[in-house]
Amino acid sequence: MKQFLKMAVESLLHRKLRSWLTMIGIFIGITALISIVSLGEGLEVAITEEFSELGNDKLWLAPGTSAFGASASAANLTDRDRKVADSVPGITETVGMTWKNTKIISQDEEEVALVSGYTLDEGANLWDEMFGHMLFSGRWHKSGDTFKAVVGYDYTQNDGIFERGLKLFDKIDIDGQSFKIIGIMEKQGNDQDDQSIYITDDAYSKVFNVRLEDDYKYIVAKTAAGADPNEIAERLKRAIRNDRDLDEGDEDFTIQTTEEIMDSFGTILQIVQVVIAGIAAISLLVGGVGIMNTMYTSVLERTKEIGIMKAIGAKNSDILLLFLIESGMLGLLGGGIGVITGLGVAKATEFFGKNVLGIELLRAYWSWPLILGALAFAFFVGMISGVFPARQASKQQAVDSLRYE
Amino acid sequence: MKQAIIELKNVWKTYEMGDVKVHALRGINLKVHKGEFVAIIGPSGSGKSTAMNQIGCLDIPTKGSVFLSKKNISTLDESDLAQIRGKKIGFIFQKFNLINTLTAKENIMLPMIFQDVPEDKRNKKAEALLKLVDLEERMDHRPNELSGGQQQRVAIARSLANDPEMILADEPTGNLDSKTGSSVLEFLKKLHKEKGTTIVMVTHDKHVAKQADRIETLKDGKIVGAKT
Known part of the structure; x- marks a missing residue:
């Protein structure tokens, strides 16, 4: 051989x-x-x-029957659903969020950016848990921070979004309202994250003249330590179904565990x-x-x-x-x-x-x-x-x- | 009584060329005993090559039997024939027929590989044979780096690799100049005399054939005469 x-x-x-x-x-x-x-x-x-940085103990609740792109007939995800979620045993905290593309201005330069709003109340801890470590400098919002923004990494770069990169405490105009930058995100390596702007629900509602709590794109729920996220997800599903008076199988919302999304x-x-x-x-x-x-x-x-x-x-x-x-x-x-x-x-x-x-x-x-x-x-x-x-x-x-x- | 190494009994070989049947051999009888040096001579078209194929167990007869060391090989299949050839017959060809991609030593080892001889034994044997044909210095040379005479000596060494019972030489001097041809012949004679090797040599050249102990003449597919 x-x-x-x-x-x-x-x-x-x-x-x-x-x-x-x-x-x-x-x-x-x-x-x-x-x-x-x-x-x-x-x-x-x-x-x-x-x-996995977001954590395997999270549940992601979205309107519609698919997590990727809500269907037209889907009922909005509102504060009522969030309250239902909060009342489900095994869920410790929830945070609601939504986003919108809008016009932003810095030093007469106009751009379009994805602006996300999230609920800054009891859920602030949960937000911090998920995204706190992604901060490059500055901080996330605390209560009372209305017209303050956290921006993605690309905003700090010259010729990133604007010709001149922004610094902490610089001003940025979002849809006609001036915001102060209080936090800068680390580079995430994808455009969606690196070009995002985050503001509070309060500011979001005021700037866009909508109630954030009437139309969440996502509600994230944290499950209790040691609990099985799949089991809690079932519980949450049942609770929202009951609240909306829907039969099993007719859900117009989706719940996924982090693992399922992965x-x-x-x-x-x-x-x-x-x-x-x-x-x-x-x-x-x-x-x-x-x-x-x-x-x-x-x-x-x-x-x-x-x-x-x-x-x-x-x-x-x-x-x-x-x-x-x-x-x-x-x-x-x-x-x-x-x-x-x-x-x-x-x-x-x-x-x-x-x-x-x-x-x-x-x-x-x-x-x-x-x-x-x-x-x-x-x-x-x-x-x-x-x-x-x-x-x-x-x-x-x-x-x-x-x-x- | 001397032991017969190879025996052809009424061997016929017929080729069919379309509708025509060509009888290359017409009932040949031949016996070669251990230790003999036999030359088979004949003009071209006499059936020499066909006879050589039968003696060398390269082919089986259409009719008749071929016995190699008393074993009838006329009914064996290609692989069994190969096995027997490898063990019992050493071939020397007119055109040397060495493998060009292998060195002299590797060429000599090849028949041993097919007989599953262990590597260290193969190496020793190949080196000893190279010494015998006086080419130790050339063991790592490939055929195209050797002269015709040297190539034929490598081929002789290869034919001896598995200590065969018989060496079959097909026009061994045909591709060599007369001087080199004579030295190859001398070498075969020496092998025959000193080691008692059985040799069957096929040739068309009377002078070459004369070196043998016995000459068998082929004509039109038949043996027409023997001379000792």
Whole structure:
């Protein structure tokens, strides 16, 4: 076996250019596969981390039947629902929030930004728990802070949102009302967070002339320590259903645990990954056909060699094995180079995302199962592609092959 | 009575070319005993190569039987034949037939690999054989780095790798100049005399054939005469 491996390597080296060209198909396929899976896994890890910072003990209550985008017929989520939630045993605190795109002005420069309002009352602790650690400087609101704002990281950068970056205690005009900046968020690495502005429910209602408590986009509820969030979620569901006089199954609201949200993100990511990996697999298939072609050529070229080996005692199985190892090696080598470049591409994307696009969610992630799996797969593709040519080689008659010139 | 290494009994080989049947061998009888040096001579088209294929167990007869060390090999399949060839017959070809991607030493080790000889034993044997053919210095050279005579010596060393019962040489001097050819022949003779190796040599050249103990002449697929 060891000797056969050595012979396969010698043979591949002997036809260097053709070996390289043959490997390209596998190499591209594995590069694509590895970089996509690596970035996908990295994104999943990043999202998981972000959600787990929010805490697994949270319930997310939203209007409509899907957490992503409320349906039109959905009843608003109001203070009444929040009170129901507060009364559910096992829920310790709640906070309501909503957001809106609006016009902002700093030093005569006008922009549009996402302004979020949240309830600053008993729920202030919960808000602080979830977002307190995300502050870069300054503080979150305390009671009595009406026209004060916490802004995302991009506002502090020159040419971030405005030409001149803002500092703590600078003024910013939101929809005609002047706000003082009291807190700056850390860089989160995604535009939505880094370009957000946060104000209190009080200010939100005054500026936009609406009652925040009549139309929450989310109510976040914290469950008691040690309690099972899923169980509390069921309880909350029942309580709101009863309050709204709805039958089971007719809910016009959605409750998700942090874990469920993470899972649904994970599922979407997986689907995307599978689709792209499928495209990469086509490249691998093409690579496999390339290997098959090369191996057929090689069998033909080496007819005489096969005859010689058979004359001096090679069994059919020896010839079969020899050619299979060779095609497997083509796959494995192509795969090996593909793994390295794939990780390189993923790393480069991460670097580009972070430094040029400012997206921190793009992270290259790698694991041994991913790398070994890719190598094994490449080897397998090579072997399978070699089966027919190798069988053809092994079945040649010594006496005919020897005569071949 | 001397032991027969190979025996052909009424061997026919017929090829079908479309509707035409070509009889390459027409009932050959031949016996080679242990320790003999036999030359098979004949003009081209006489069935020499076909006969060699039968003697070398590279092919099975259409009719008749071939016995190698008393075992009838006429009914064996390709893999079993390969196994027997590898163990009992050493081949020397006109065009040397070395594997170009392997070094001299690796070429000599190849028949042993197919017989599952352990690595250390293979190494020792290959080195000893290289010494025997006086090419120790060239063991790591590939065939294209060796002269014709050197390549044929490597091929001879390879044929001896599994201590075969018989060496089958097909025009061993055909691709060599006369001087190198003679030295290869001398070497085969020496092998025969000193080690008692059984040799069957196929050639069209009378002068080469004369070196053998016995000459069998083939014509039109039949053995037409023997001379000792």
